[in-house]
């Protein structure tokens with residue numbers, strides 16, 4: 001059979017002189033027909049040539065990563081796993097740190113850029129000893145870099161296990177490299193920028209850690225459409241991130257302030273971070289220190305004021321896990337009463353008035369228990385209109 | 400254990416050359432030249448990522464362990480060097496790369512399926528045999544459990560089921576003979592390897608390919624195909640970016656080991672007394688030479704006399 005093909009090739013070569021120019025000359029070492037032809041029976045009308053890279057193909061034409069397709073779903077080989085969603089554009093932009101498209105599309109002939117499967121056979125595996133089959137080609141491309149960049153060679157980095165009903169979902173943002181793949185970075189505590197053109201108020205104090213840990217922002221809330229080359233050079237060193245407009249990250253949340261109130265960020269000096277007690281009058285120390293903003297202020301983006309009563313957040317049948325300091329309510333309990341559970345007195349649940357008669361025949365005088373210190377509380381807002389926490393004068397924000 | 404076995408082999412070799420090599424002429428030993436062109440595998444260690452999928456595929460194919468696929472992603476196993484066992488026909492080891500710590504070298508080990516296998520020559524009953532296709536296969540039915548093959552193999556490949564009291568077998572890579580017997584069939588490990596760093600094919604073609612790869616990328620590859628000539632040539636061939644000795648490959652000359660072992664084995668039948676004397680002498684020599692440390696080698700020698 002092999003000989004037949006070779007003979008057919010030679011005949012084809014001599015019968016079609018136009019093609020023969022590129023065709024290996026008779027007598028020269030003739031490669032197997034399938035090296036260049038898709039079909040084993042190429043004809044004059046249809047030479048059935050592979051668009052495949054041929055030996056000595058010229059360099060791939062240059063393309064901008066911005067022209068590149070966003071995603072590819074690689075499903076030619078998926079059986080154990082669901083098809084791989086390959087964020088192509090993201091990778092294309094990375095190659096701009098290197099040699100461009102050719103970094104992956106090696107030996108691409110002039111003309112359109114070809115995918116891996118244009119040359120690498122799906123099956124049979126190892127039909128061509130000189131080049132890996134499609135499976136090997138894919139893995140070598142991916143792991144050639146990934147094993148060094150992030151040391152990740154686990155299958156699940158790219159593959160999700162095939163389970164019944166598992167859809168192939170595109171991630172929301174193809175460029176979400178920070179959210180998808182980036183190894184953990186420790187965020188800086190504070191970044192102080194100096195805006196030279198803001199006379200008198202040049203300093204902008206950005207409390208980075210606070211935004212992440214306290215306000216619970218995800219990296220991608222600010223780091224959108226980033227790719228490797230926005231922060232790294234080709235030696236992987238991290239460089240300062242460049243933005244077209246320094247306001248572009250802040251404006252997504254602080255739209256109004258960025259447009260109307262420069263002093264919201266720009267100040268004469270460096271500013272301290274957010275302090276709940278100073279801003280709202282509610283002391284977080286001891287019991288609420290580790291609580292993130294959104295646990296009490298669930299409305300994303302615009303934090304509404306929250307009533308200071310326990311039952312604003314805690315359910316009526318909540319049992320404190322640690323003894324609470326009742327004095328913060330304005331009533332300090334004596335030793336006996338401190339032993340009781342909340343609902344022993346607050347029979348209607350937390351937040352309802354204590355019912356002394358549940359135990360005592362007559363209502364005792366508890367005025368002597370009253371602490372002189374005013375209860376730590378802020379007046380509950382009259383309406384449920386959002387309190388714009390980050391809005392207002394500089395005095396209110398950072399007094 | 401390795402050391403003991405290897406040293407024992409050296410003694411055997413020395414004995415054979417010094418003592419009785421004149422008794423049997425080399426012409427009687429098999430020669431590599433007339434071995435048919437079987438199949439082999441070219442392992443390109445520069446492509447291996449240490450994913451251990453080959454181990455998984457082999458263990459599943461031969462029912463060696465039933466660990467689930469996910470467990471093979473545990474890279475902590477690389478912290479200690481592992482070697483072939485009765486329930487592990489292939490293992491992957493990691494070798495640190497002094498030039499690029501982020502890119503260590505991984506090496507898959509298994510039986511190399513020698514062209515002129517020492518294990519088969521050492522086997523008195525022909526339980527181990529080289530097949531036409533290159534595989535060196537084992538027939539448990541013929542095996543009498545003498546474990547000469549384990550001593551003879553220069554690569555310390557055959558393992559023994561010491562834990563199996565009733566029907567212990569010698570265990571080693573089978574080259575997936577039953578799979579490759581089918582049209583287009585590939586060894587399980589070769590088929591599974593996601594990197595295609597294992598290439599299965601005719602040994603002669605693989606050798607040509609290996610040299611082509613070296614010529615095409617001389618900066619990357621060492622100019623040496625391990626297995627091309629080691630121990631008379633092996634079916635499994637290796638390419639590497641670093642000297643093979645750094646990757647713990649045995650530095651073995653081109654002389655087929657069988658020429659040494661076979662000389663002794665054949666002599667047993669020809670001149671029974673001579674080897675017995677030799678073996679007795681060896682036992683004595685080893686006892687003296689190794690003192691308290693030579694316990695294993697000593698027993699091996701005595702077992703062989705009995």
Ligand code: SF4
Pocket residue numbers: 510511512513516517518519535551552553554555556557571
């Ligand atoms: S590597 Fe060892 S076990 Fe394998 S064929 Fe060669 S001598 Fe035999």
Ligand code: SF4
Pocket residue numbers: 456457458460488489509571572573574575586587588589
């Ligand atoms: S060839 Fe077969 S037996 Fe040998 S290591 Fe590969 S899978 Fe295991």
Ligand code: SF4
Pocket residue numbers: 446447448449450451452453454491505507591592593594595596597
């Ligand atoms: S499957 Fe292939 S890449 Fe993975 S460890 Fe084995 S030989 Fe290396």
